[in-house]
Amino acid sequence: MVNEKNKKRVVIKIGSSSLTSLHGEISRRKLEKLVDEVVQLKDDGHEVLLVSSGAVAAGYRKLGCLSRPSSLPEKQAAASIGQGLLMESYSDLFLSHGYMGSQILITRSDFSDENRYNNARNTINVLLERGIIPIVNENDTITIDRLKFGDNDTLSAKVAGLVDADDLIILSDIDGLYDADPREDANAQLLDRVYEITPEIEEAAGDPGSDVGTGGMKSKIDAFKITMASGISSFLGKASTNNIVYDAVYRNAVGTYFEPTPEQVNLNQKKQWIAFNSGPEGEVTIDHRARETIVDMKNSLLPMNVHHVNGRFKKGSVVRIHDLEGEEIGLGVVNYSSEQLEEMIGLTEPELESYELAAIESKDLVCHLEVSLPVGV
Ligand SMILES: Nc1ncnc2c1ncn2[C@@H]1O[C@H](COP(=O)(O)OP(=O)(O)O)[C@@H](O)[C@H]1O
Numbered sequence: 281m282v283n284e285k286n287k288k289r290v291v292i293k294i295g296s297s298s299l300t301s302l303h304g305e306i307s308r309r310k311l312e313k314l315v316d317e318v319v320q321l322k323d324d325g326h327e328v329l330l331v332s333s334g335a336v337a338a339g340y341r342k343l344g345c346l347s348r349p350s351s352l353p354e355k356q357a358a359a360s361i362g363q364g365l366l367m368e369s370y371s372d373l374f375l376s377h378g379y380m381g382s383q384i385l386i387t388r389s390d391f392s393d394e395n396r397y398n399n400a401r402n403t404i405n406v407l408l409e410r411g412i413i414p415i416v417n418e419n420d421t422i423t424i425d426r427l428k429f430g431d432n433d434t435l436s437a438k439v440a441g442l443v444d445a446d447d448l449i450i451l452s453d454i455d456g457l458y459d460a461d462p463r464e465d466a467n468a469q470l471l472d473r474v475y476e477i478t479p480e481i482e483e484a485a486g487d488p489g490s491d492v493g494t495g496g497m498k499s500k501i502d503a504f505k506i507t508m509a510s511g512i513s514s515f516l517g518k519a520s521t522n523n524i525v526y527d528a529v530y531r532n533a534v535g536t537y538f539e540p541t542p543e544q545v546n547l548n549q550k551k552q553w554i555a556f557n558s559g560p561e562g563e564v565t566i567d568h569r570a571r572e573t574i575v576d577m578k579n580s581l582l583p584m585n586v587h588h589v590n591g592r593f594k595k596g597s598v599v600r601i602h603d604l605e606g607e608e609i610g611l612g613v614v615n616y617s618s619e620q621l622e623e624m625i626g627l628t629e630p631e632l633e634s635y636e637l638a639a640i641e642s643k644d645l646v647c648h649l650e651v652s653l654p655v656g657v
């Protein structure tokens with residue numbers, strides 16, 4: 281049993297192919313293996329949250345489809361069957377070891393609203409602190425494409441940030457990240473440590489390896505960009521390897537470890553929400569002097585440095601910040617609506633004195649990210 285100091289909060293994401301059989305059914309054997317390993321961590325005193333895919337893969341056969349459906353209504357109907365079956369199996373298995381699982385279904389709009397985001401954190405914290413194992417999936421049955429996370433890899437990274445996890449473990453059908461797509465290059469080499477997501481790594485990341493996988497290595501790399509910018513250690517390994525979860529937490533597993541370094545950006549929770557979840561509602565373009573002030577000097581953005589405004593937003597919205605060449609330099613929470621900012625453009629410094637607040641406070645600016653913001657941001 282670990283002491284309070286060594287206790288970890290671990291998020292484990294498992295893909296569809298690692299939970300279901302080729303015939304579109306839950307594989308009891310695969311699920312039992314996962315549950316046994318989670319139980320080992322729980323018995324050691326760690327907190328564990330699962331992000332489990334598999335709802336569509338576990339449900340499509342029961343819906344009467346011969347292979348994973350491609351139409352949205354059929355996928356959603358399959359998920360409505362499979363999600364219930366998955367939870368039933370998880371609950372049975374965890375209860376047989378004396379632990380309780382709980383279901384959390386999330387949509388992207390739950391995360392883009394700051395109040396709902398904070399509410400999700402509070403709920404999950406209660407569950408984790410009371411020894412429950414929250415089991416998270418996207419709410420596939422009701423979510424439409426435009427509002428989807430789309431893959432559980434980036435969802436798991438955002439959840440890891442939400443609950444301030446120590447580790448994210450992504451389990452897949454492959455034993456880690458290779459320096460080239462192993463299906464295309466027989467000489468591809470396993471990378472055991474990654475300290476930075478380089479353009480070469482992005483290039484090497486290919487599509488899914490099975491008919492039931494969704495994001496492939498590309499969405500896993502997007503996920504690791506989020507965890508690295510959030511200061512969370514991550515691991516990618518093969519779900520079928522013995523003791524993979526336990527060994528990954530104790531750094532003894534074969535796979536790829538993604539280690540954030542102190543020099544990298546380490547976004548606090550508010551900035552993680554702004555960067556990865558908020559969904560910007562408009563744009564402000566700033567002049568060159570302002571770019572220097574906010575990027576190099578890390579000062580607030582003043583209303584007089586706003587050159588022009590695009591889109592309609594209200595006070596408190598998140599906006600993209602562009603320079604005069606159109607390059608995106610960051611995101612921030614505005615203190616004025618788009619109408620108010622437009623009125624301020626062209627006013628002189630004394631005229632602006634009556635406006636007391638910065639357009640964007642430095643504490644709410646997310647700029648100069650070493651990583652480009654992942655898809656969906
Ligand atoms: N550079 C790479 N390194 C490792 N696997 C890769 C790479 N590029 C593409 N892949 C493929 O990504 C697959 C894993 O993604 P995916 O099929 O979505 O799995 P899951 O269902 O576990 O999320 C692997 O089986 C592999 O074929």
Ligand SMILES: N[C@@H](CCC(=O)OP(=O)(O)O)C(=O)O
Nearest residue numbers: 296333334335336431432494
């Ligand atoms: N939410 C979907 C899975 C989405 C997904 O990312 O799947 P996978 O690539 O297998 O992790 C489901 O439960 O079927």
